[in-house]
Amino acid sequence: MRKILIVCSIVLAGTLSGCLNPSGGDDIIFDPTAPDRCESFTPAIRSSNDTLRILTYDIYTLSDAVVSEFTNQSGYQVEFIRTDDAGGILDQMMLTKDAPQVDLMIGLDNSYVGIALKNCLLQSHQANTSSIDASFEQGNFAGEDSLVPFDHGYVCINYDNQYVDGENVSIPTSLENFTEEVWKGKVAFPSAVTSSPGRAFMLATTDYFEGDSEWDWWAAMKANEAIFTSGWTEAYSVHYSGGYGQGYPGYIGDAHATVSYCHSPGVEAYFGSNWTTSVALDLPRASFHQIEYTGIVNGAANVDAANAFIEYLISEEVNRNMPTNNYMYGVLQGADLPETDGYRFHSLVPDEPANLNLAELDIEALVSQWLDSTS
Amino acid sequence: MLSRVLRTLVISTYALMILAPVVIAIDRLWAVTGVAPWQAFGLLGDLAVADGVLLFTCLVSVTASLLTLALGLPLAIVLAKYEWKNIALIRAILVLPFVCPAIVAAMGFLVLFDAGGPLNYVGIDLYQQSGIIGTISATLGFANIGHFIALSLALCWFNLSLVIRFIEPTLANMNPDWEDQLKLLPQGKSLWQRIRHLYAPILAPGIIASAGLTFVFSFTSFALVRWLAPSADTLETLMADYGGSAGIYGYRIMSSEIVLASSMVQIVILGSALWLVSHMQSLHQSRIAIVAESFRRKQQGKAKLGHRAILVCGVVFTVLPLLLTIISSFKMRVVENGQISTEWTTQGWSIAWRGDLSYAGAGEALGYSLVYAALTLVISMPLGWMMAATIHSLEKEGKLVRAKIVDFISFAPLIVSAVMAGLGILLGIIMWFPELFAWFLLPVWAHIMMVTPFVVRVMLPALRSMDERYIEQAKILRLNQFQRFRLITLPSLKGPVIVASALCLAFSLGEFGATWVLARTGDWTTLSVLVDDLMSRPNYFPGVRPAAMASATILMSLTLALFFISEKFRDSKDTGGF
Numbered sequence: 001m002r003k004i005l006i007v008c009s010i011v012l013a014g015t016l017s018g019c020l021n022p023s024g025g026d027d028i029i030f031d032p033t034a035p036d037r038c039e040s041f042t043p044a045i046r047s048s049n050d051t052l053r054i055l056t057y058d059i060y061t062l063s064d065a066v067v068s069e070f071t072n073q074s075g076y077q078v079e080f081i082r083t084d085d086a087g088g089i090l091d092q093m094m095l096t097k098d099a100p101q102v103d104l105m106i107g108l109d110n111s112y113v114g115i116a117l118k119n120c121l122l123q124s125h126q127a128n129t130s131s132i133d134a135s136f137e138q139g140n141f142a143g144e145d146s147l148v149p150f151d152h153g154y155v156c157i158n159y160d161n162q163y164v165d166g167e168n169v170s171i172p173t174s175l176e177n178f179t180e181e182v183w184k185g186k187v188a189f190p191s192a193v194t195s196s197p198g199r200a201f202m203l204a205t206t207d208y209f210e211g212d213s214e215w216d217w218w219a220a221m222k223a224n225e226a227i228f229t230s231g232w233t234e235a236y237s238v239h240y241s242g243g244y245g246q247g248y249p250g251y252i253g254d255a256h257a258t259v260s261y262c263h264s265p266g267v268e269a270y271f272g273s274n275w276t277t278s279v280a281l282d283l284p285r286a287s288f289h290q291i292e293y294t295g296i297v298n299g300a301a302n303v304d305a306a307n308a309f310i311e312y313l314i315s316e317e318v319n320r321n322m323p324t325n326n327y328m329y330g331v332l333q334g335a336d337l338p339e340t341d342g343y344r345f346h347s348l349v350p351d352e353p354a355n356l357n358l359a360e361l362d363i364e365a366l367v368s369q370w371l372d373s374t375s
Numbered sequence: 376m377l378s379r380v381l382r383t384l385v386i387s388t389y390a391l392m393i394l395a396p397v398v399i400a401i402d403r404l405w406a407v408t409g410v411a412p413w414q415a416f417g418l419l420g421d422l423a424v425a426d427g428v429l430l431f432t433c434l435v436s437v438t439a440s441l442l443t444l445a446l447g448l449p450l451a452i453v454l455a456k457y458e459w460k461n462i463a464l465i466r467a468i469l470v471l472p473f474v475c476p477a478i479v480a481a482m483g484f485l486v487l488f489d490a491g492g493p494l495n496y497v498g499i500d501l502y503q504q505s506g507i508i509g510t511i512s513a514t515l516g517f518a519n520i521g522h523f524i525a526l527s528l529a530l531c532w533f534n535l536s537l538v539i540r541f542i543e544p545t546l547a548n549m550n551p552d553w554e555d556q557l558k559l560l561p562q563g564k565s566l567w568q569r570i571r572h573l574y575a576p577i578l579a580p581g582i583i584a585s586a587g588l589t590f591v592f593s594f595t596s597f598a599l600v601r602w603l604a605p606s607a608d609t610l611e612t613l614m615a616d617y618g619g620s621a622g623i624y625g626y627r628i629m630s631s632e633i634v635l636a637s638s639m640v641q642i643v644i645l646g647s648a649l650w651l652v653s654h655m656q657s658l659h660q661s662r663i664a665i666v667a668e669s670f671r672r673k674q675q676g677k678a679k680l681g682h683r684a685i686l687v688c689g690v691v692f693t694v695l696p697l698l699l700t701i702i703s704s705f706k707m708r709v710v711e712n713g714q715i716s717t718e719w720t721t722q723g724w725s726i727a728w729r730g731d732l733s734y735a736g737a738g739e740a741l742g743y744s745l746v747y748a749a750l751t752l753v754i755s756m757p758l759g760w761m762m763a764a765t766i767h768s769l770e771k772e773g774k775l776v777r778a779k780i781v782d783f784i785s786f787a788p789l790i791v792s793a794v795m796a797g798l799g800i801l802l803g804i805i806m807w808f809p810e811l812f813a814w815f816l817l818p819v820w821a822h823i824m825m826v827t828p829f830v831v832r833v834m835l836p837a838l839r840s841m842d843e844r845y846i847e848q849a850k851i852l853r854l855n856q857f858q859r860f861r862l863i864t865l866p867s868l869k870g871p872v873i874v875a876s877a878l879c880l881a882f883s884l885g886e887f888g889a890t891w892v893l894a895r896t897g898d899w900t901t902l903s904v905l906v907d908d909l910m911s912r913p914n915y916f917p918g919v920r921p922a923a924m925a926s927a928t929i930l931m932s933l934t935l936a937l938f939f940i941s942e943k944f945r946d947s948k949d950t951g952g953f
Contacts, residue, residue: 044809046809046810046812047810053813058734058908058911058912060732060912062734063731063734064730064734064735079813080734081813082734083619084619084911087619087620088619090620091619091620091623091627092619094620094623094626095622095623095801095802095805096805096812099805099809101805101809101812101813115626193424193617194616194617227606229605229606230608230616233911233913234605234606236913237913237914238605244913244914244915245914246715247708247710247715247717248489248708248914248920249485249486249488249489249492249703250485250488250489250502250602250603250605251489251490251502251503252502252503253503254503267913267915268915270915271710271915271916271917272710273710273711273712275710275711275712275713277713327913327915364626364627368629371423371424371629372423375423375424375426
């Protein structure tokens, strides 16, 4: 028995004395503000078995059939590592940044890619992207040769027009309306910390209130008993009365407005035989144009295969199906939502989405402020 | 007797497998936050997102423990005291929830509490909180009391078997003459006096141990909280939410603080609870030995109507969520002109099997689940057995303190959060074996961590009750160690070995928390992860939910089949608690 205690003590003492120290042992703390950081940053390249390893979240367009077709066409085998959402992709990339274990990421949106670029997590691609609509050559991150957009959509408030009847409750004409008594406890927000749409909408509010009173508004929403959930699913399917949650176990339906995509009512109509009570609210600068990107990971082992997959992802056969497979707009020239069952009719393209310089914003600091305001 | 070298090796391997990931995770979190683990306790109060989480976790765990005792004790009493036809089957049904995968239980309870579900018919609306639940909520000022009740009920359902397993055999083996004799004495005139002087001393250790274990399992529950109380967080779900971004230098330090603080608090609370459980289990074993020496089961005749009603309610409560899961797999939501109705269809099953809405079909997920379960069995069974044998050897040698320490180490995986284990494994892999990052067998490690303590719990009482005289006689007959093992030990322990193996397979099949964390590192999907994936995706298309229920039904059927097989081999004297 003494031997057991000695062995355990040695193991623990070894780790406690050699490993457990606040400086973190041999780890080098990366400085994302250093100007030459990416030139001097050389992550270890993993030993590869020629399988393309893709880090993504649950992107529904990447079905088994779609991936098999890529393998048939290109000869590259594909392996997926999946996280919950865009935030999960960034977390995984940050955690493994010194020894990346994937070749390609698919799904970081424009509210996250700034951090990825600052931390040199991506490298330039050589894929042919000429089929992408020219509108993506403008705006945030347009000149970045390590990013390729593959889908997009607008995030805004959706409301249930069975509740907003124009008589007892009128259609909100400003975000301030949601702080009124009539909306008390009836608005659900996914968290800006743990949800991509939540984060996107939080960013939109900084433009809407011009960096002046957004945190007061969030605090007022908290005081008005707004419902805060960790993810979009809880806000939309459990709390929102205008969404598909009705008729499913666990549905509460206590919120008549929530944050979702401006085309979510279109998706509801598409799957509900052209029927929905959900409406997207078009308020100037209160919506966020979310663009999702793919990019080759800095330190990727299979760069050629990654380039090939990028081209496949923005090909006609895959990208045209984004609205029905991934419930997002495609990025190809002339891409739009289908008209079937009111998909396009019930979807909103905001006249004036938030205009933000995402590369310059310290989004993580904003998230912290959001947390302080809503706690 | 187990050789000292082997004993050292077994405990060191076990301790390393369990402790190494935790030490690595703590090391990184300490480095990232600059907060030492012993200073982290104070952090929890300073973090806004953790506000009220510890209180809610403790409140729901204590409520679930008390509720489990309130429902479990009457069931254990009627089961022990009266004659029942097919008692083995009844017992198996009542114990069934404990081996049921948590994600399946969550699905069943969601349907049970649904607007069109059975509870709604009797006016109990736990989610939209209308009627009596709304009144209670308003009176107490408890915003989501319906969710709290739903979660507490589900946790009670899950742990009901613990009370029955601990209490029923003790009561069944108690000589009824003792109570009759006590009635003649001044100290036993009233029922209260008899409880105080007879029942409490005998049953209290078992009651406290079962309540303690219920507290531990409720405290670390993940799938049930995630699905049944979406508006609330426990320490475990909080860590899962923020665990992904923990341990990264210069990025979202708050996540690292949350995980470090939550896990340290969890380790202390659960460590204390399990130390108490371990002590109470030893006391319970000694009480059982006293009772069993004097008497063997003799029921007090046939049950009266009231007793039957208690048992029927228990069986219905146990079976209902599982039946509802199966039924829901054949029901699909239909929306026509704004009217929502349901239609009966097998579409959910076809979608689930083909994997139309997921990255893997149910067949592929089943394959992964079975491979993981088989490998977990191959490693956990001998490891757990040897741990139990080591504890038993130390007890026989009179080294009771050391036996207790090893016993406590065997419990250790139950106090470690799956998030911490997952983070530690991930960091360790990246540091030392990066080529194993997406290795499809990685989740087996987590399964072994979660399953081995149960093997120890089943094998230890069996080893304690084994008649050592056979071994001594075999030694006189000059049988070598292998022959003694093959001819005496193995046949004597056949029942417990089969029970432990089946539990190993069942728990591995249903394991969700750790796999969910580690599934982020590879291209594999087990059945429990598949159910969660389907439930988490936007359910615009009405086929998603029945497909999730169909996958849950496959998982449930497999687990329950294993369980019923194991129950056939369970010894009637078994009092192990699992």
